[in-house]
Amino acid sequence: MNKNDIPAIGIDLGGTKILAGMVSNSRLVGEPVRVPTPSGPENIISALLEIIADFQREHLILGVGIATAGIVDPESGAIIGSTGNLPGWEGTPLKHAIQNKTALRTHVENDANAAAYGECRAAGLHTNHCSIMVTLGTGIGGGIILKGGLYRGAHFAGGEVGHIKISMENRRRCTCGLWDCWEAYGSGRGLLATAIELVQGKTAAQSCLCEKGEELTTNDVLDAAAAGDLIGRQALDKYHEHVAVGMSSLCHVLDPDCFVISGGMSKFVDLNLLKDLLADRTLPRISEKLEIYPSQLGVAAGLIGAAQLVLDAVAGVESVANTR
Numbered sequence: 001m002n003k004n005d006i007p008a009i010g011i012d013l014g015g016t017k018i019l020a021g022m023v024s025n026s027r028l029v030g031e032p033v034r035v036p037t038p039s040g041p042e043n044i045i046s047a048l049l050e051i052i053a054d055f056q057r058e059h060l061i062l063g064v065g066i067a068t069a070g071i072v073d074p075e076s077g078a079i080i081g082s083t084g085n086l087p088g089w090e091g092t093p094l095k096h097a098i099q100n101k102t103a104l105r106t107h108v109e110n111d112a113n114a115a116a117y118g119e120c121r122a123a124g125l126h127t128n129h130c131s132i133m134v135t136l137g138t139g140i141g142g143g144i145i146l147k148g149g150l151y152r153g154a155h156f157a158g159g160e161v162g163h164i165k166i167s168m169e170n171r172r173r174c175t176c177g178l179w180d181c182w183e184a185y186g187s188g189r190g191l192l193a194t195a196i197e198l199v200q201g202k203t204a205a206q207s208c209l210c211e212k213g214e215e216l217t218t219n220d221v222l223d224a225a226a227a228g229d230l231i232g233r234q235a236l237d238k239y240h241e242h243v244a245v246g247m248s249s250l251c252h253v254l255d256p257d258c259f260v261i262s263g264g265m266s267k268f269v270d271l272n273l274l275k276d277l278l279a280d281r282t283l284p285r286i287s288e289k290l291e292i293y294p295s296q297l298g299v300a301a302g303l304i305g306a307a308q309l310v311l312d313a314v315a316g317v318e319s320v321a322n323t324r
């Protein structure tokens with residue numbers, strides 16, 4: 001087997017499940033495996049070692065890339081910032097724990113950063129000046145690729161795009177505790193908050209959403225919009241504006257070649273409408289040649305990106321992939 005074709009194991013460690021697979025040339029090799037995330041750092045590390053051993057029994061493996069929630073120091077491979085999804089995870093020396101037991105080259109990366117890297121490598125966007133991945137889910141995540149390498153920032157918290165401010169009215173509290181973050185408007189939760197504002201003073205005759213009261217969910221709003229409900233459609237239109245406003249701020253700081261849009265909310269986004277709304281709010285020099293692409297890798301982006309970071313490090317493009 002050509003050395004370039006030897007796969008790395010990619011692992012995406014989430015709050016509820018671990019997704020793992022072999023990766024070569026920014027693509028999955030074979031089927032990924034999925035197991036529930038056990039509780040506590042020791043049990044998680046044991047589960048990861050078991051997954052790695054299973055792959056190693058049948059395949060030659062070049063290394064291991066792990067994408068995890070939380071703030072990661074990718075040099076030491078330790079988790080330095082906590083996350084509500086993985087209690088007790090902060091302070092875990094993950095890279096050492098895995099590398100010492102497996103003797104495989106190991107890289108640990110923040111999950112949003114890993115996903116951005118995976119998407120850019122798979123789509124051949126790593127030769128761009130700047131690509132920004134925006135994940136629209138229950139929150140907003142992001143990752144920034146500058147000249148082929150991840151931009152991690154001075155405190156390893158670069159690319160936390162969900163917390164840029166899009167208002168100074170202190171109207172919506174973000175999950176981070178601050179006010180009026182982009183995430184409080186441009187996420188699934190943000191869409192729901194917008195719909196709740198819009199139904200105030202309306203009757204059931206004006207919108208089916210009024211009947212739901214306190215039980216209203218993001219999916220109710222999306223269903224209502226799809227069925228032509230006026231308030232549902234207004235909420236979804238406003239959602240597109242909220243997404244465009246945050247992207248416009250990113251445009252004026254980074255002048256990107258492109259955005260890649262992913263996440264559970266992305267399938268409800270009309271990319272042509274988003275592009276128009278973005279152009280209305282952005283300097284023409286930036287917006288005219290700006291591309292917006294949908295995600296190619298979906299839920300596998302994090303594990304593919306983490307594994308590809310290892311493959312690229314072994315192949316000698318490590319200096320590019322460690323922009324800081």
Ligand SMILES: [Zn+2]
Pocket residue numbers: 162163174175176177178181183
């Ligand atoms: Zn925030």
